Amino acid sequence: MASSVSVDEHAARIARMLAPLLLTRMTEELPLEQSLGRTTAEDIRSAVDLPLFRNSQMDGFAVRAADVVSVPIALEVSGDVPAGHAVPVVLTPGTAIRIMTGAPVPSGADAIVPAEDTEVVLGRDDDLSGAVVEIRRAPESGAFVRERGSDLRRGEVIVPEGTRLAPRHLAALAAAGVVFVKVLARLRVGVITTGAELVQEGRPAEFGQVFDANGIALAALVEEAGATVSYRGSSNDELDSFERVLAEAIAVSDVIVTSGGISKGAYEVVREVLQPRGAEVGSVAMQPGGPQATAIVDGVPVLSFPGNPVSTQVSFTVFLRALLRDAAGLPQIPTEPAVLAAPVRSVPGKRQFLRGRRLSDGRVEQASGAGSHLVAGMARSDVLIDLPADAVDLPAGADVTVWTL
């Protein structure tokens, strides 16, 4: 057993192990329809002008402003352009063409007169052939005309690199005809739980067995941090069993997390398999979460957390969450200062991550006992109260640091 290291030292070791994955910034091309919430891996430039063509901002009549200087004036209706009309239309000077919002402005026209400033005085709304429209307001040149490219020019950036794609980004990309986008790939994280006592979901627990809480917790933490679960497996305490799931996980993962099997007991399958492969197996001066191991197996970083469910979740939060969020381009969840609402007891020599709750006044209090098996107590918590290794008992009102869960 290696000697004890600090939380910061262990975090730095894990950051170094994952640095190549973060530097490489693997990317993938995704259909726009599947890219909500993903992070762009490049500036996405437009291949077109937006608007695509000069079009009308109003339902009304397209005219030459020079023809409508003194109003009212009656103009022959020489055509009709609904939206989506596929043939370029030319305005005969001295006439008007009916036009719908978004429809291409006829060439020769330079202004739109909104329908409410007009009246069809001869002809019918549903048959404009031979109709005459009275124009009641003189437009300025350019009135209600949306010029091609006035929103975005061809070649301009629609969405810059590093943007987490929201609905409004998808709208702009779709409007520019973008169908695929290059986004940061999700890191593929394999999740392995270990322990002969674990029962997987849906099976009954015999005496001495417990339902596996770590598999679902780690998988959910991985997803929440913007990575994807590439493998889920569980091993009993036989070396062969762990060797097998580890090999399966390695084949499909960029990173592997394991729970259990790394402390000083007699059946520590993760330690026994990984130590001969060069794993660092040791102790971090923290509670919960003391036993920790890391290894690189066939080039894949393996982070081994202790098996108590609170230890597993705290380890992920402290050592892996920020790295996965970084890889996914998600905003970090910063630690924050807070004030204790009630005294807490610390254990000098080890950094404490107490499970706590934020009160409505912003202060925090402990929400669960210290035991690393108190999985229901963890569910009642929404922060980790981070006490430094040299803290002794702290009174109400003391300043602490909290990690938001």
Next chain:
Amino acid sequence: MASSVSVDEHAARIARMLAPLLLTRMTEELPLEQSLGRTTAEDIRSAVDLPLFRNSQMDGFAVRAADVVSVPIALEVSGDVPAGHAVPVVLTPGTAIRIMTGAPVPSGADAIVPAEDTEVVLGRDDDLSGAVVEIRRAPESGAFVRERGSDLRRGEVIVPEGTRLAPRHLAALAAAGVVFVKVLARLRVGVITTGAELVQEGRPAEFGQVFDANGIALAALVEEAGATVSYRGSSNDELDSFERVLAEAIAVSDVIVTSGGISKGAYEVVREVLQPRGAEVGSVAMQPGGPQATAIVDGVPVLSFPGNPVSTQVSFTVFLRALLRDAAGLPQIPTEPAVLAAPVRSVPGKRQFLRGRRLSDGRVEQASGAGSHLVAGMARSDVLIDLPADAVDLPAGADVTVWTL
């Protein structure tokens, strides 16, 4: 055309239309594995005690504290309980049983002596038959024993109603053997865009056509608000076409949103189909987003937004987002006060929702022109700057309200 109503009046009308859906609070049973991020529809109580059985907090030796009053003392090792051991074990008084973390404490034992306070003085670590262990520290009764039910008692609430399920909740539920959870159902929202000029993703745009930005934007907004897209369709300007997609959407949806086809033009398919069915088609005193319609068709609320892409997105944000988030049990995104970093021009008589950007100092500035076709400008924005109907031009430093996109 009905007369103009205020934003608040129109929002209240839509809230009334959706009230039955919100009051009913439809629920569904989901496998725990699929419930991350969903909201519990009931208190979820435990059918078991947690821990499930009295177990060891440490690797070490289970003893009777009364046998280990003066130390050091040598005890015969009468057994070995690995984690997951399936047979209840009884401690013979005056002996010790080796035990692993999490393993059931033998009946008759009332304390665990951690391995570091012991030494096996006769026998081998891998074969304890006939071994003797020296106990070097006298434990108190109860030391390192996790009592059954000390985390949670059978019948207690693991996760209360209205909880958005995070990884730590899934862990506690899994630990208690919960396999299915009752969560709020996602509202099923049908999305229909209209307009003969619309081209769907992946097809080329002919002259006069535009790529449909509203379908993907509304679908993404619906998903982001915790509902699910039950239908996606697009209609041209023929009544038959809209009738058909509307019928398809109604068959599978709790709510329908449409874009386009509700203003004063000559080819307003949504207005023409819905008005005979009792739709309220009118104008809301807002920019963008003036034309608005609502209807209840075959019992399904239909909200019809105008077709300009900025108008569509602003309408969803102002009128529907909060209701869908409420139905999903998601936290609301409150409007907030902010200060203008630069002057803005308002149009008196209509409430303005300018597309804006939050600066690093917290002030906001306009990020796009006022045109409701400026879809790329909307993508550059992260707030809507909400100016009241009576606002005239506002100087830098003016107080405004912002909606976070």
